[in-house]
Amino acid sequence: MGLSQNVVFGLVTGSYIAIAAIGFTLIYGIVNMINFAYGEYLTIGAFLGLLAVTMLPVPLPVAVLLAMAGGGLVSLALARGFFTPINQTGPVPLLLTSIGLGIALRSAIRLVAGRSARYYDTETVTYRFDSLPDLSVGSVDLLGGFFVTSEHLIVIGTAVAVFVVLHALLTRTDVGIAMRAMGDDESLARVRGIDTQLIRDSVWVLAGVLAGLAGVLMAIQTNVSSDTGFSHILQILSAAILGGAGSPYGAILGAYVIGLVLALSTAFLPSGMTGLSSAVAFVILVAVLLVKPSGIAGKEVREA
């Protein structure tokens, strides 16, 4: 397997990390909290989508919409129940609360869904999308040989669509513009007559919707288990911080860097140490925070 295959994998991973990281970074930028339970929203979305595909059953696109709606509702409900009441206490209590909530959610999911990993039936998935041509390429010697499946294309294409819609939302709609205003200066936004609580709620819903979508895409690519979200939260966090916490465009860039680094590191790490590739994301995270904590395009996070 050549390097170019790793690039394909990196772009796919980067795509779903990017969708998740946008939601994560919006919460950071506007509610000013690091939501460590956010990974669990992905898990919930992935399981909701799986339930919809297998139990109802509905076509995958409908299941994706259900997962997004479910993610948005869960996110808003948890925010109202747990985070909004302690909004005034500062970032550390919010972070700790999200860690506790994350543990409880993860354990509750495990209680219901069990420990083992579940798979989206890729046969079904390709069947639903059988209009897409099979793009498997046997071996292209120049690039070292690579293949692209229709799932890869679905994930990358969805991500691009999300970026376009998000850009339009943030620049063309009142809610989006209000979100950006709040991210810049909350008290100024309030003085200007923006309903800050409404915007906060919108951000929570939007972040949950993105998490639900990212969860299903991630699960299509690999699988879903109760630990799916938790095992990705540091990558999502790394992407958001690398891009500059609070900046959605930075998060997209950060996510693709993380995705490519993860995928390429497996090619360069000696065999038997590929497990280290997950550490690579954390090394990036730590390095960015130490060298340029404001990331590529974000707020200052140093205190003194």
Added chain:
Amino acid sequence: MSVLDRLPSDHATQAFLAGAICLALGVLFAVTPLRAQLPNALYVFIEVGTLFVIYGLLVLGLDLQYGHTGLVNFGHVVFFAVGAYTTAMLSAQETFAGIGLGYPWPLALVAGVIVTAIVGAGVGVTSIRLRGDFLAIVTLATAEIFHSLFVNFEDIFGGNVGILGVPQPIAEVATNGDTRMVATLLVLGGITLVTLAGITRLTEAPYGRVLRAIRADELVTRSVGKSTLTYKMQSFVYGAALAGLAGGLFALYNGAVAPGFFTIQVTVTIWIGMLLGGAANHRAVLAGLAIIMGLRLASRFALDATPVGADVFASLRLIVVGLILVAVIRYRPAGIWGNEQELGVDS
């Protein structure tokens, strides 16, 4: 004048005396033919109790960092692990995989504390300036990095199996199993109590007041001429070194180290214990930890009494633990025995 009146009245001296007595009793059990006999039902109590006193060192160190100085270290387990691995690698006689140098254990234990302090200084010097929640993230990520190093460098750290064949000093001299358990609990408990005494002295001194002032308002503290960065570094390194000591003792008690002993669960347990009891109050954080460890004990008994699987119980326990953390922060931010005013500026 009764005996009670002669007892020292300050907490530090009390803790020191109690610790010294525990240590003496433990050594007595270990080296003399004196034997302990335990009913089987007590084994699990002694086992969890031993883990409690080791975690007690962790919570005291973390409380020095967070409770007193306000440093949000969410990777405390990494210092625990570094201490344990250093001690194990230096002292292990024969090991299945990974390094075992077979040096005497006291040397290994001291080295474990020193290496952990150095690692703590490294983490501190790079990240201590960050805002609270970002410091938490960096320390957490550091712990994950170390975890994957331990798992992946099999030739050095023994991979998932870890390092076996670590000497167990108390087990080697104790005459039978029961005596060994009692002596271990007493010796480790004694060490924790003596540490409690030392830490109490430290934080009751003007030094501790500076630390709490930094937590309350760093800018004001700096403006009266204190080098807050130096104090924060010292507090961070002391806390790390204590965790290193706990790790070294754990390795020598357990006879083996493996990545599975050093997961984020340890960090979470310590944090919840500290917040539940009441940060910045040494005895309160130990009591909070006891409640969380008691919950673990209770869930073991409940598991024996019901037909459902261990997995279900583990999940239920974690749901409860997570919700306790959420509830404490919301309804009792100063903890059960904490003083809300004390968390502001104190005299």
